[in-house]
Amino acid sequence: MCSQRPQEALMEHEERSAILKEADALYARGKLEEALELYRRVLAEDDTVAWAHSRTGAILAQLGDLDAAEAHLRRAIELDPKLPQAYSNLGNVDYTRGAYEAALEKYKKAVELDPSNPTFYENLHAAYKRLGKIYEAVEAIKKAQQLKRLQVREQADRDMAQLKGSVKRRLGCLPGAVLLALAALGWAFIV
Structure with a gap:
C-alpha cells in the first residue's frame, strides 16, 4: 500500500497539470467561462495552486467581479510571492477601481x-499616463x-x-554535386 501512495499523488499531479494546460489554452482563446470552470475544478481539489488562483482572479476581474478577483489574486501572492502575473492582475483590479497609485505599485512589482x-x-505605461507622469509613461511604452x-x-x-533543419533533411538525399551547386547560389546553410 505504501508504495502506491506516491504513484497516486503523481497521477493526481499529472491530471492537475493537464487540466491547467487545458484551462490555459481556453483562457488564451478567450473562452473565459470554460477556463474558469477548469481553474475552479483544480482549486476544489487543491486550494494551494497559486497559478489557478491567479488565472481565476484575472478571469473574475474581466467578468466584473472585482472583489472575488482580488481575493483570488491575494491568495495567489500569499502562496507564491514571486508570481508576477498575480501582481499584474491585482494591479488591473486596482486600475479598474481607479486606484492608479496602487495599480502602479503592483505593476512595478510585476x-x-x-x-x-x-x-x-x-x-x-497606462498607470503612469493616468497619473500624469508622461515621461515615465513614454519610457514604459518604449520598453x-x-x-x-x-x-x-x-x-x-x-x-x-x-x-533550415527541414530543408537540410529534405535535401540530404541529393547528390553532393547538386548540394554544391545550391551552395554556390547562396544556399550555403544547407551544406
Whole structure:
C-alpha cells in the first residue's frame, strides 16, 4: 500500500497539470467561462495552486467581479510571492477601481519579478499616463515595444532554424554535386 501512495499523488499531479494546460489554452482563446470552470475544478481539489488562483482572479476581474478577483489574486501572492502575473492582475483590479497609485505599485512589482514581459510595461505605461507622469509613461511604452520587437526577432530566429533543419533533411538525399551547386547560389546553410 505504501508504495502506491506516491504513484497516486503523481497521477493526481499529472491530471492537475493537464487540466491547467487545458484551462490555459481556453483562457488564451478567450473562452473565459470554460477556463474558469477548469481553474475552479483544480482549486476544489487543491486550494494551494497559486497559478489557478491567479488565472481565476484575472478571469473574475474581466467578468466584473472585482472583489472575488482580488481575493483570488491575494491568495495567489500569499502562496507564491514571486508570481508576477498575480501582481499584474491585482494591479488591473486596482486600475479598474481607479486606484492608479496602487495599480502602479503592483505593476512595478510585476516588472521587478519579470522584466522581460512587455505586458507589464504596457500596464506601467497606462498607470503612469493616468497619473500624469508622461515621461515615465513614454519610457514604459518604449520598453514594451523594445521587448515585443525582441520577442518577434527571437520567434523568427526559431522559425528560421526550424526551416533550415527541414530543408537540410529534405535535401540530404541529393547528390553532393547538386548540394554544391545550391551552395554556390547562396544556399550555403544547407551544406
